[in-house]
Amino acid sequence: MLALSPGAGAILSIVQTGYNNATEQMIMLDTTSRAPxxxxxxxxxxxxxxxxxxxxxxxxxxLANLDLAGEARGTVNYADMKLSPYFVQNLYGPFGYSMGRTATGDLCMYAWQRVAPDRSPGGGVRRGAINLRALICHRNRSEAELLEIMYQLRIKGVTGVAKPAPAEIGAYGRVIMPTGPNGVANVLPDPPRPARSTAPASPTPSQPTLPSAAPVSPGPVPPPMAEQVQGPVVPPPRD
Known part of the structure; x- marks a missing residue:
């Protein structure tokens, strides 16, 4: 029922169940995640x-009648799932998602979408609703890369069914991504990066220290010598 992008992983198996009013497919994907x-x-x-x-x-x-945040936590109970507050949509209309990280550091996305029934101009139903659920865990992907799987998926036989809306919201064929001040907005904070190991600086060769001269204590200053003046000798007066 779906055509998936290569980033979603290889399809391992498909289990189809028929109901009186619907057909359900479980499409199992290959993964390198360490999540259970x-x-x-x-x-x-x-x-x-x-x-x-x-x-x-x-x-x-x-979807409005479901606790989707609780559904995400119950389905992915091995990760701390956080509900995304951002409005996003793919070619088939709006969808919601939660993100969480496992104890082993893998990133998990649980996404949901309901494509409304297709109606004729007269109001008759030509095709029923389509419900989607996606669980993708990956070891080395970012939130933007996991969301790209939802943007790239194609429902076979459906070309675009979002209802008319303002130019930016609700119009099929237009992708809206979660954006923030720094680009793509994440639900989870970025994991801490390991500190870079820096090589110790080579020791500076020590210069030999010369012994400092002993301080010279000033000795007693000799008194000033009387100035000796040489000149003519005057004889004493005679009687």
Whole structure:
């Protein structure tokens, strides 16, 4: 039911379950994550007339009636999942997601989306709703790289079904990414980077220290000598 980008990982298996009103596929993906879970996409495609109350029917619940943050924490219970506060959308309309990091340092994304039923101009339902769930954990990916998987996915047979809205919000074929003042906005803080090890500076060769001269204590200053003046000798007067 989906065409995925190469970044999502190789498809290992697909388990399809049929209901009276819908078809569900579990698409299992390859992963190099050390997390105990399995990467996957779950897709539920409902028929044009999808009565959930009939026996053997799959219930179609609007996202507004679900605790999606709790669903993310319960599904990815091996990571500290945080609900994203950012508005994002892919070619099929808005979607939500949570991000979390495992004890081994892997980054996990749990995303959800409901593509509204396709209606004819007269109001009739031509195609039922489509529900998506995605769980992707990776060892070396950033949040932006995991979100790119949601932006790049394609639903087979669906070309774009978002309802008309303002130019920037709700228009299909336009990608909106979480942005912040420094570019792509992350839900989780960046992991601490290991400090770089610097080589110790080579020791400066020590200069030989010369013994300092002993201080000379000033001795007693000799008294000034009487000035000796040489001149003519005057004889004493005679009687």
């Amino acid at each position: 879970g399995q990467n996957y996409f779950k897709v539920q495609m409902f028929e044009a007339v999808a009565h959930s109350s009939t026996p053997g029917g799959l219930q179609d619940v609007p």
